[in-house]
Amino acid sequence: MTNSDSDTATGTAVDTTGDAEDTVRAELGRLRDSIDNIDAAVIHMLAERFKCTQQVGHLKAAHKLPPADPAREARQIARLRELAENAKLDPAFAEKFLNFIIAEVIRHHETIARS
Numbered sequence: 332m333t334n335s336d337s338d339t340a341t342g343t344a345v346d347t348t349g350d351a352e353d354t355v356r357a358e359l360g361r362l363r364d365s366i367d368n369i370d371a372a373v374i375h376m377l378a379e380r381f382k383c384t385q386q387v388g389h390l391k392a393a394h395k396l397p398p399a400d401p402a403r404e405a406r407q408i409a410r411l412r413e414l415a416e417n418a419k420l421d422p423a424f425a426e427k428f429l430n431f432i433i434a435e436v437i438r439h440h441e442t443i444a445r446s
């Protein structure tokens with residue numbers, strides 16, 4: 332036996348050279364690199380979204396429109412839930428995530444309206 336010995340309790344092969352550990356470490360590193368890229372993309376996309384919503388906030392304040400538009404939100408939620416389902420993402424999570432972002436946007440709109 333060169334790369335593995337037999338586990339005395341289970342009889343299963345156990346790596347004794349550290350090769351498996353290296354493989355796992357490499358795979359984890361590769362996945363984390365992708366996660367870091369995705370997180371960066373999410374941040375950049377959110378930054379662009381907030382640039383748009385800031386403009387919406389100024390437009391709404393200038394025309395005395397209310398910060399929140401529940402009918403628009405209902406349409407966005409229905410749309411995102413369907414997108415999530417098709418993408419095999421939990422639609423409840425997608426809805427929570429959108430509501431979290433919109434709550435922050437409404438806070439920004441209110442700040443702009445007060446200024």
Ligand SMILES: O=C(O)C(=O)C[C@]1(C(=O)O)C=C[C@@H](O)C=C1
Binds near residue numbers: 387400
């Ligand atoms: O579309 C608007 O009216 C916005 O103010 C943007 C936005 C959003 O972040 O998507 C935020 C608040 C509204 O209640 C609905 C949507």
